Amino acid sequence: MDNDTQVTLDKAPLSATSLASKYDANVPRYTSYPTAPHFHKGIGEADYRKWLAETDRQRPVSLYLHIPFCSQLCWYCGCNTRVVNSHRPVASYVDTLLKEIDLTAEAIGGPLKVEALHFGGGTPNILQPDDVDRIFATLRRHFTFTDNAEIAMEIDPRELTAEFVAAARRNGLNRASVGVQDIDEQVQNAINRQQPWAVTEGAIKLLRDANVPSVNVDLLYGLPYQTEASVRETMRRMIALQPDRIALFGYAHVPWMKPAQKLLPEDAMPDSPSRHAQQTAAASMLEDAGYVRIGLDHYARASDSMAKALAAGDVHRNFQGYTTDGAESLIGFGASAIGKLHGGYVQNMVAVVEWRAAVAAGKLPVHKGIALSEDDRLRGAIIEELMCSFRVDLGKFADRPGLLGDHLQTELQRLQTFVDDDLLVRNGMNLAVTEAGRPFVRSMAAVFDTYFGKSSARHSKGV
């Protein structure tokens, strides 16, 4: 036996409930490393311009466009958005967005290929068909989309019109993620998101009738009044519609950042063991229905590109969660949008007025960011692999030039508690998360995070 292999002593295994309580810590979701709370104002427009100019033009990039508007606020919402009652602010936002795209393309200084474009929000389908046409006309002036580029949008079914779908489709939309969350009326009332089943079904039909090749849905567990039985019912109805992918996110309760979440009845929110039970019940139903489990919260039909990417070890994680998009550079547009370049991360100003004023003055509207060290890149790669594949061979990182302290020995010691609880198997430098350990992968990833606990940043529950 390898000297480094850890032997687990005989012991009574902890129940799922005790494990959920033991690893109840609040940990980041690791959609980036370092995580967004560590971005700082020492990074600004000059850094971004330098990093953009250094972009490798031979490699396709991905783009993210943020549309921070909704017609009604869901009280659980953790996204950066605000309610608007007319189209005027949206149209004027698009004007600024087009100017930001022009300014950014100028800073890049030459043509770039794009392999993925994601519209997030807020609610991208609050745009009018003409807005969609204008955005794509500007993008296509500066960027060349690869033949198989993924063009994806987050969609609120309550707002979806046939005209919007037609506009998105003629501009290349090939993946739509439809927000559903939960189908139970009591839950929907508690979260201020009334969405009759017919609306959900109608939106999916509209997208399919327009031949959008991939239609996904977003669901949540951990919401007020959700029970294992109600989550099972939501899953049963959703599975019957056969979406290509289902994202089942754990509700992130961060009322100190999102004051509207204070409107949710906290005493009706499931505790960590109940959240765990909801998540596991849903996961097994989806697997029984033939969905392949991807990472922490995604499920894809076996024929879907993400299921194929998983088999090829090619799933990635970025601000939109799990993705097949492996581009090193992500260029963000819009208020609060985050971009990633080889040099580091940047985030745009969050308030639309500030973002607009900066763009109007001809500036790239960067508000903060972080430069990446080689140690950050290595740790980021370890965390991404753990979060996506649930296994990682640390050997391939420990001796790479960079920092990684004492070649990860401290991290291996800190992971021992997960090994003792049968959540992780360690064989030398090889780590594999067990079936029971999957819900705790964020806490394992946090062991590699040298920033964790070093700021006042607060996170949502790990399970």
Ligand SMILES: C[S@@+](CC[C@H](N)C(=O)[O-])C[C@H]1O[C@@H](n2cnc3c(N)ncnc32)[C@H](O)[C@@H]1O
């Ligand atoms: C921008 S929204 C989707 C598009 C559209 N606005 C809608 O809600 O239908 C993106 C997704 O984020 C997820 N989400 C929002 N707030 C969340 C929270 N506090 N915790 C976990 N997931 C959340 C929801 O599943 C939501 O569908």
Ligand code: SF4
């Ligand atoms: S969940 Fe979607 S529709 Fe609801 S407030 Fe957030 S972004 Fe808007």
